[in-house]
Amino acid sequence: MPETTLRAERLGKRFGGLRAVADVSIEIKRGEIHAVIGPNGAGKSTLINLLSGELIASSGEIKLGEADITTLAPDKRARAGIGRAFQKTTIFPRFTVHENVRLAAQARSRAPLKMFGGAFADPEVQRRTMEAIGKAGLAGREAIVANVLSHGEQRQLEIAMVLATSPSIILLDEPLAGMGQAEARSIIALIASLREHHAVLIVEHDMDAVFELADRLTVMQDGQVIASGLPQDVRLHPAVRAAYLGNHGDAA
Amino acid sequence: MTKERASPIRTTVLPALILAVALALPFLVPQYYVQFASKVLILGVLAMALNLVVGQGGLVSLCHAAFFGLAGYVLALLSPKYDPASLLLTLPAAVIAAGAVALVIGALALRTRGVYFIMVTLAFGEMLFYLFHDADFAGGSDGAFINAKPELVIAGVRLLDLDKPLVFYFVVLAVTIGAVGLLTMLVRSPFGHALAAARDNERRARALGFPIFRIRLIAFTLSGALAGLAGYFAAIQFGFVAPQMLGWHQSAVALVMVLIGGLSTVTGPLIGALVLLGLEEVLKATFEQWKLIEGIIVIAIVLLLPNGVRQLWPMAVGEADPKPARDDKVAPSPARAPETGHA
Ligand SMILES: Nc1ncnc2c1ncn2[C@@H]1O[C@H](COP(=O)(O)OP(=O)(O)OP(=O)(O)O)[C@@H](O)[C@H]1O
Ligand SMILES: [Mg+2]
Numbered sequence: 369m370p371e372t373t374l375r376a377e378r379l380g381k382r383f384g385g386l387r388a389v390a391d392v393s394i395e396i397k398r399g400e401i402h403a404v405i406g407p408n409g410a411g412k413s414t415l416i417n418l419l420s421g422e423l424i425a426s427s428g429e430i431k432l433g434e435a436d437i438t439t440l441a442p443d444k445r446a447r448a449g450i451g452r453a454f455q456k457t458t459i460f461p462r463f464t465v466h467e468n469v470r471l472a473a474q475a476r477s478r479a480p481l482k483m484f485g486g487a488f489a490d491p492e493v494q495r496r497t498m499e500a501i502g503k504a505g506l507a508g509r510e511a512i513v514a515n516v517l518s519h520g521e522q523r524q525l526e527i528a529m530v531l532a533t534s535p536s537i538i539l540l541d542e543p544l545a546g547m548g549q550a551e552a553r554s555i556i557a558l559i560a561s562l563r564e565h566h567a568v569l570i571v572e573h574d575m576d577a578v579f580e581l582a583d584r585l586t587v588m589q590d591g592q593v594i595a596s597g598l599p600q601d602v603r604l605h606p607a608v609r610a611a612y613l614g615n616h617g618d619a620a
Numbered sequence: 621m622t623k624e625r626a627s628p629i630r631t632t633v634l635p636a637l638i639l640a641v642a643l644a645l646p647f648l649v650p651q652y653y654v655q656f657a658s659k660v661l662i663l664g665v666l667a668m669a670l671n672l673v674v675g676q677g678g679l680v681s682l683c684h685a686a687f688f689g690l691a692g693y694v695l696a697l698l699s700p701k702y703d704p705a706s707l708l709l710t711l712p713a714a715v716i717a718a719g720a721v722a723l724v725i726g727a728l729a730l731r732t733r734g735v736y737f738i739m740v741t742l743a744f745g746e747m748l749f750y751l752f753h754d755a756d757f758a759g760g761s762d763g764a765f766i767n768a769k770p771e772l773v774i775a776g777v778r779l780l781d782l783d784k785p786l787v788f789y790f791v792v793l794a795v796t797i798g799a800v801g802l803l804t805m806l807v808r809s810p811f812g813h814a815l816a817a818a819r820d821n822e823r824r825a826r827a828l829g830f831p832i833f834r835i836r837l838i839a840f841t842l843s844g845a846l847a848g849l850a851g852y853f854a855a856i857q858f859g860f861v862a863p864q865m866l867g868w869h870q871s872a873v874a875l876v877m878v879l880i881g882g883l884s885t886v887t888g889p890l891i892g893a894l895v896l897l898g899l900e901e902v903l904k905a906t907f908e909q910w911k912l913i914e915g916i917i918v919i920a921i922v923l924l925l926p927n928g929v930r931q932l933w934p935m936a937v938g939e940a941d942p943k944p945a946r947d948d949k950v951a952p953s954p955a956r957a958p959e960t961g962h963a
Contacts, residue, residue: 420827446829458827460820471817474810475828481835484805487813533828 373397374419374450374537374567379428381414381591388414390591392428394569396537401559401568403578403599406588412571413455415588416539419569420452421445432537446475451535453526455542455571461515465506465525468514470497472532496532504528505554520551527555538562540570544577556580579603642793646786655857656901658789660894661796662854667877667889668803669846674875675883676807677839678819680738682871683725683745684847687718689866691848692855693752694718696764704768707780711770714852715845721748722844726837745868753863763862766855782856792853796890799846803886806842815839847874880921882928895921895929 374396381389389411396402404412417423419430421442429438432448440448460468473496474480474487488494501507504524509517514525523543530538543559544552556577562568563583572578578585579599586596587608595605602608646654666688673679691714698713699705729740753761769782782788806812818825818832826832855861864870873896874889881892899917903910925931 422823422827441826443826443829443831446827452827454823454827458821458824460817460824462820463817467813471813471825472828474813475825475830477810479810480830481811481814481838483809483811485810486808487810490810529824529828 373433374569375431376415376419377429377431379415379418379430380426381411381418381423382426387591389418389425392588392591392593394586394593394596396567396569398536398565398567399563400583401563401570401581402584402586403582404569404571404586404588405573405575405578410588411591412588413541414591416452416541416569416571420450420539446533446535449536450539451530451533451537452539453523453530453541453543455545457519457522457526459514459522459525459529461513463514464510465501465512465514465517465528466497466510468525469500469528469532470494472529473497473500476533496534500528500532503531503558505551505558520547523547524551524555527558536566538566538568540568540572542571542573544572544574552577639797646789651785654785654789656897658785658792658857659854660897661789661792661890662850662857663874663877663897664890664893665796665799665850666847666854667874667881667893668799668886669843669850670874671878671881671883671886671889672803672806672843672846673836673840674878675888676812676815676819677836679730679836679840680875681729681741681840681843682738682868682875683729683741683748684844684874685868685870686725686745686748686866687722687844687847688851688854688870688874689752689861689863690721690748691715691718691851692861692865693758693764694848695770695852695855696766696861697758699766699768699770702767705770707770707772707782708774711849711852715848718848718851719841719845722847723837723841726840726844730833730836730840742868742871745866745871749863749866749868752866758861761863763860766859766861769856769859788857792857795849795853799849800887800890802846807886811835811838876918880918880929882925882930884927885930888928888930891929 376392376394379389379392379394380387392411392415394402394404394415404415406412414423418425421437421440421444424439429436431437432445432450435448437445437448460471463471470487470493473493474490477490477493479490501510504527506521506524506528509521514522517525523546527540527543530540540559543555547555552574559568559570559581570578570581572581582599584597585599585602587594587602587605595602595608642657645657649657666684670681670684673681694714694717695705695710698710725741725744729737729744732740752758758764769788771778771782772780780787780791782791814825814830814835817828818830818835822832851865854865877892877896878889879892880895881888881890896918899914900910903914907913921929
């Protein structure tokens with residue numbers, strides 16, 4: 369069983385004089401959806417980038433289980449079980465839906481860089497590809513080239529790719545952004561179902577979705593954590609209401 | 621670029637026809653054209669090798685002539701002054717030397733991206749050019765002769781006489797077929813798909829767990845070794861090696877062949893070599909200012925046929941979609957540059 373706890377201690381990232389992330393400690397566990405919210409520029413994406421290896425922390429440490437992965441390259445973190453979706457959809461635009469997801473499944477197969485035999489030969493890769501496409505709601509769309517999909521479908525495709533790598537930790541940066549109502553509903557249901565086998569971190573601006581999904585909630589502002597805990601407690605936190613949730617907490 | 625349109629004419633009839641012509645050719649045309657055909661095949665192998673990194677990898681290299689020329693020099697340096705060298709010894713030595721140098725250059729150059737990668741490969745290519753240009757051991761700027769062509773001797777029997785243009789042609793044809801087979805296998809394999817994925821979106825490929833640097837380095841090394849294979853036979857054909865063989869001009873010629881033939885298929889660059897060299901033959905015989913005219917025609921081809929002269933084929937036979945080989949139901953919109961924005 370792959371290790372399923374990702375823990376960051378006092379993580380920091382500077383861009384020149386800007387402290388994009390400062391002293392952030394966070395834990396993501398299997399069986400839990402951990403939502404991170406905060407205003408624009410709060411440092412949420414930077415935090416995800418630090419956890420996935422896209423950026424290397426200026427200070428602090430990151431542990432996957434017992435292993436220190438603070439400075440590990442992103443591809444190695446992916447192979448260690450961390451899968452992520454980006455805030456700006458990041459797919460292979462000229463490949464079909466099937467090829468996109470198959471590449472993801474291939475990346476974590478037994479021989480990802482085999483030099484002979486067609487890329488479609490491995491039945492296990494094929495099985496995981498179709499399973500991920502189905503889960504993400506793209507069944508029937510396999511043969512379509514990714515860059516002609518709707519924006520929402522491209523988001524779904526990226527999630528399918530993340531799933532096809534069979535990660536133990538899943539990091540999602542605003543997965544619902546730009547999605548229509550119906551698409552968003554099915555993705556929310558999908559994310560909820562991930563809880564069972566994965567540890568999930570989700571950054572999202574849609575508060576209804578956040579409160580529907582989150583088992584834990586962390587609020588960031590100016591690179592710092594201003595509140596963290598169970599959603600019902602965090603929403604009552606005065607600093608949070610003032611800083612971010614506004615009247616949303618009262619209305620809900 | 622990973623799949624061919626599965627029309628039977630294109631997948632079986634056409635290749636069989638081309639092969640038949642290639643096999644019959646030496647018996648139909650004067651010897652001069654047999655030598656010309658050998659030259660086309662050799663430079664075609666160089667261009668196809670280059671296209672593994674350019675087309676499949678998205679890495680524009682301007683130092684492939686260095687691998688090509690280096691292999692030629694290895695043969696020249698290993699050849700005894702008047703006796704033939706052993707093919708079984710010099711061929712692997714030349715290919716391995718080219719691959720090893722590609723490995724070293726790739727390991728340094730692949731740390732850069734885009735235009736910087738082009739510049740760094742150019743610089744390394746020029747370094748090798750000047751190494752051989754200024755070195756006395758290899759004849760300096762005059763180059764070196766290969767007085768006797770290497771021979772293949774097994775159990776005391778001389779199997780190939782590469783002095784005979786006909787024999788040489790068939791050997792080069794076999795090498796070309798082997799190169800096409802090898803490259804097709806690579807491009808269709810999981811490795812080839814991973815290489816293309818890194819080209820289309822490096823960030824995504826890395827986030828999936830693909831070791832991008834290693835994948836590109838392997839491709840660059842294989843491509844360099846294959847360019848060396850072509851260079852080895854080029855040196856045999858001309859019986860002579862000179863620093864120009866390693867220079868950026870030769871690299872640029874190979875790149876032009878790739879562009880003329882199209883990036884999206886394995887054999888496109890081979891057709892590009894045929895078109896470019898054929899064009900040269902015709903123009904040279906007709907015009908004094910042939911280089912100028914050649915340049916204009918090349919520019920026209922590259923601008924009007926962004927997917928290479930292969931694009932003419934579906935137009936000629938009246939297939940609906942002149943886009944390059946893809947069997948998708950929906951035509952992809954024009955290729956986009958790789959993603960660069962930050963998340
Ligand atoms: N690569 C970078 N170089 C310099 N500054 C950066 C970089 N990436 C992010 N920043 C800055 O760091 C701060 C945090 O950015 P980040 O993208 O993490 O915010 P966010 O919480 O994800 O915001 P949003 O909700 O708009 O996505 C911002 O001020 C941003 O401008
Ligand atoms: Mg963000």
